[in-house]
Amino acid sequence: MSKVPSDLKYTRTHEWLRTLPDGIVEVGITDHAQHSLGDLVFVEVPEAGRTVTPGEPFAVVESVKAASDVYAPLSGEVTEGNGALAGAPETLNTDPYGAGWLARLRPSGALPALLSAAEYEKLTAEESD
């Protein structure tokens, strides 16, 4: 059973969001997502200063078998990409909600509608049926 921390928000495309005290939003992929992908061997994160819109591919994660886009969950500007992942993509497997964060974003307006932990859990349960 994959972990779904209750203090985070989620998207239908398996990203998680954590709002930091200064209003910056940290984004990563969920435990369910890393488990479905398998061993990750390549990660490409966005550069600081890039502006993104919801649903835009802004990062790439590749496992041995396949490449997947990660989608920006909000409108805003990238303040930081997690450069440490380039040399240690396995961090996404071992600590998806912590050291495996992909990027930090400064939202340009209100956050779009997102899923609660309970709603995301329900979504993944339906997907694995």
Added chain:
Amino acid sequence: MARRTPLFAIHQSAGARIVDFGGWDMPLQYGSLLAEHHAVRRAAGLFDVSHMCVVDLQGEGVRPFLLKLFANDVGKLTVPGKALYGCLLNERAGVIDDLIVYYLGEQWFRVVVNAGTRDKDLAWIRRHAEPYGLTVRERTDLAMLAVQGPEARARLAALLPPPLAERALALGAFFGAELGRWFIARTGYTGEDGFEVMVPAEDAEALWRSLVAAGVQPCGLGARDTLRLEAGMNLYGNDMDETTNPLESGLAWTVAMTTPRAFIGREALEAARARGLEHKLTGLVLEERGVLRSHQRVLAPGIGEGQITSGTFSPTLERSIALARIPIAAPDQVQVEVRGKLLAARVVKPPFVRHGKSLVG
């Protein structure tokens, strides 16, 4: 409804992720694909390859039949138990399938063909076997396990009664023998030493459990693919098919043309060679970060372009490798279009890894 091997229940209860492969429900991985890969390079891994199709060809005409049907020369098979790898070609020299032929007796050869090509292979074989009066028998009563890795032979031999263990360990590379109820061959698809074992389906589960209890790591199709690609071995359907001939598929070494033997596809191959080959299948090592995948474009500026036929991240080399079909005059440095970017790759002669060691520097 996909077909299932006699070991399907074991894979399912081990929590394997199951995928469709050539019409079969097969394990992709049990846990970490990387861990499965490394187990084979460093110790021993176990694969269910029962989806592969074993066909016994029997009768007085079996050798002449294979001399005509098989692009490699079964005239090389003079010692019982010896195996030979090669292709079935159509009249245009396109590859119908790649296979292993075992010489079990003057009136008995065994061939092992791919799961995804089973139907067309059997149809092709039966059609051409008719004038030779052969019996063509698909051995659906057998399961096949591959035990691969530097410790694989010792782990399997430890499960056999001593006289049979001794005979199994004495098998030379690319030799097989019937030992009791089992046919054991020193063959594989990983670039490591090991055995492929054909057993009656009812013995498969006990053999699997014994090997796992002996510390052999179950491995799925995911690791099978990364291991074979590191070993520079072709995958039918990716690296060659009916639209490509063996000379442009890195398989010239499996086509025996030094004797006047008339095999199917020979005339077309000779014509292709006389016209001059335009492409070759070769290895690529990515020199930048990223992962090579099949169908990506390969550019040799000023010369032409080609395509990746199989690509992966290489767990042993910790960078990406591929097999690619590229212009024959391509230089040693090419570019690959990876997700919209041009990345530098070096052309190398496969294999990339053999017996656990990198061969590409």
